[in-house]
Amino acid sequence: MNFTRWSARLPGTQRRAAARTETAVSPERRGEGSVPAARAEQPADGTPPVPAVDELPARGVLDRVPALVALVYGPDHRIAYVNDAYTTAFGTRPTGAPAREALPELAELGLLPLLDQVLRSGKPRTLKSRKAVDGRSYTFTCTPVAEDGDRDAGGGAVLVFATDVTDHAEAAERLRASERRQRETAVTLQRSLLPQELEQPDDLRIAATYQPGGTEAAVGGDWYDVITLGGGRTALVIGDVMGRGVRAAAVMGQLRTAVRAYARLDLPPHEVLQLLDGLAAEIDANQIATCVYAVHDPNEGRLVYASAGHLPILVRDENGTVSRADEPTGPPLGTGGWIHASGSIALGPGSTAVLYTDGLVERRDADLDESIAALEAALAGATGTPQVVCDRLVRSAGVTADHDDDVAVLVLQHPARTGPDGDLFRNAGLELLGGVEAAPRARAFASGVLTSWRFPAELHDLGVLATSELVANSLQHGTPPMRLRLRRTDRRLIVEVTDGDDHLPRRRRAEPGDESGRGIAIVATIASSWGCRRTPGGGKAVWCEFVLPEAKH
Numbered sequence: 001m002n003f004t005r006w007s008a009r010l011p012g013t014q015r016r017a018a019a020r021t022e023t024a025v026s027p028e029r030r031g032e033g034s035v036p037a038a039r040a041e042q043p044a045d046g047t048p049p050v051p052a053v054d055e056l057p058a059r060g061v062l063d064r065v066p067a068l069v070a071l072v073y074g075p076d077h078r079i080a081y082v083n084d085a086y087t088t089a090f091g092t093r094p095t096g097a098p099a100r101e102a103l104p105e106l107a108e109l110g111l112l113p114l115l116d117q118v119l120r121s122g123k124p125r126t127l128k129s130r131k132a133v134d135g136r137s138y139t140f141t142c143t144p145v146a147e148d149g150d151r152d153a154g155g156g157a158v159l160v161f162a163t164d165v166t167d168h169a170e171a172a173e174r175l176r177a178s179e180r181r182q183r184e185t186a187v188t189l190q191r192s193l194l195p196q197e198l199e200q201p202d203d204l205r206i207a208a209t210y211q212p213g214g215t216e217a218a219v220g221g222d223w224y225d226v227i228t229l230g231g232g233r234t235a236l237v238i239g240d241v242m243g244r245g246v247r248a249a250a251v252m253g254q255l256r257t258a259v260r261a262y263a264r265l266d267l268p269p270h271e272v273l274q275l276l277d278g279l280a281a282e283i284d285a286n287q288i289a290t291c292v293y294a295v296h297d298p299n300e301g302r303l304v305y306a307s308a309g310h311l312p313i314l315v316r317d318e319n320g321t322v323s324r325a326d327e328p329t330g331p332p333l334g335t336g337g338w339i340h341a342s343g344s345i346a347l348g349p350g351s352t353a354v355l356y357t358d359g360l361v362e363r364r365d366a367d368l369d370e371s372i373a374a375l376e377a378a379l380a381g382a383t384g385t386p387q388v389v390c391d392r393l394v395r396s397a398g399v400t401a402d403h404d405d406d407v408a409v410l411v412l413q414h415p416a417r418t419g420p421d422g423d424l425f426r427n428a429g430l431e432l433l434g435g436v437e438a439a440p441r442a443r444a445f446a447s448g449v450l451t452s453w454r455f456p457a458e459l460h461d462l463g464v465l466a467t468s469e470l471v472a473n474s475l476q477h478g479t480p481p482m483r484l485r486l487r488r489t490d491r492r493l494i495v496e497v498t499d500g501d502d503h504l505p506r507r508r509r510a511e512p513g514d515e516s517g518r519g520i521a522i523v524a525t526i527a528s529s530w531g532c533r534r535t536p537g538g539g540k541a542v543w544c545e546f547v548l549p550e551a552k553h
Contacts, residue, residue, distance in 0.1 A: 251289070
């Protein structure tokens with residue numbers, strides 16, 4: 001074997017030799033395009049001459065380099081040479097033996113097929129950072145050292161050059177382990193901030209799913225929540241904090257907590273978003289979030305919502321027709337300077353609504369509107385329980401465990417109840433006309449309705465008393481139009497009185513000499529819960545509810 005010829009083919013040798021030769025060529029000959037053979041040069045300052053590459057003892061160089069070097073030849077890659085570093089790492093190797101038998105470490109690394117490719121193509125190939133049997137990591141470069149005629153005849157040789165990259169590989173693995181721990185921390189934080197168990201309102205059936213991005217993606221700030229507001233109303237929220245990692249999850253947790261606090265004020269959706277907008281800017285002026293806040297009132301059969309830069313709610317009616325709640329939509333939370341507005345979409349019995357984050361529909365290679373249209377088509381054919389609908393929508397969107405973005409989906413259904421189940425959900429209303437004579441009419445109406453609903457005597461009496469106090473309070477402090485509404489579900493009795501005055505009552509301690517001020521205190525004492533809210537277009541609603549005896553178990 002001619003080591004001198006092969007040494008000139010080591011990576012970088014030709015470039016260094018060419019550069020050295022270029023320096024030695026006289027200016028008048030540089031334009032002729034010829035490059036003379038490398039030769040020793042005598043520097044002008046009298047230092048010893050620099051040896052030319054062709055004059056270097058190749059065997060001596062290869063024996064001393066710290067990298068692992070092996071030379072194999074022929075179609076079965078027989079060993080021609082291994083250097084001292086190779087022998088130290090893997091032991092003595094017999095010259096002339098085929099690599100499959102004598103170099104098992106290369107076979108285990110899958111290097112033999114690479115050697116075949118190098119012989120066939122005549123081009124070098126590199127295998128990066130592979131862990132060998134000695135426990136260290138190497139980057140292998142296989143370089144052909146045969147002339148074209150030798151390769152065509154089935155001969156030729158390949159120089160295997162392995163660089164120890166163990167330190168780099170271990171550093172990379174430590175970095176990956178650190179990133180995995182950070183991601184696990186963020187996922188744990190985010191999952192702990194999401195509702196561990198969804199509230200299930202009387203009139204709705206709700207399910208949700210959350211799937212973090214794949215192992216290579218940092219967790220995001222997707223969240224959802226279901227909040228029972230009392231009086232049969234339910235708030236639903238879904239949002240997405242821009243950004244990834246623990247910071248996004250922490251901001252998400254703060255926004256979710258704030259939403260629950262604002263929801264207890266029973267404000268319209270656009271006012272809730274207005275408060276969240278200012279809070280988001282205070283939490284982190286550089287981080288924004290999208291959000292949809294919606295309220296369902298079974299008496300209205302509609303979903304009233306406000307959107308801050310979020311994707312549209314989808315609703316499938318009882319006939320299977322899917323519609324989008326496109327307007328109104330404001331900018332994301334945290335941008336400031338925008339007055340949000342509320343809109344509404346029908347959600348009657350038999351309807352299904354879907355709230356979702358962008359991870360479900362956004363793709364780098366697809367138009368967003370087309371993806372939402374595909375989701376609409378999937379929703380049109382997705383039947384079953386809310387959880388089944390959730391799972392089908394996620395599958396139809398092609399979301400898998402290695403998906404590159406977080407996905408949150410919230411599905412709510414307003415069941416169409418008939419037969420015995422329908423008897424458990426009843427409504428009755430009375431317009432309160434006239435003056436003080438409206439109070440006895442309201443008591444008589446409530447007594448008759450509660451008797452027809454076959455409530456036990458104790459609950460019947462409590463319901464009539466609560467009706468009397470709420471109606472009397474409205475007649476004294478409110479303005480027309482006034483209305484009494486009674487509603488029963490399978491879990492509770494709800495009494496609600498509305499009027500045209502927007503002053504909200506509050507519970508206060510009445511002094512012994514006061515002739516009024518005890519009505520709300522009485523209602524708060526006998527009812528399971530009570531509350532009040534302003535109604536759209538002006539006015540207020542005051543309500544209380546009683547948990548049915550069979551629902552307490």
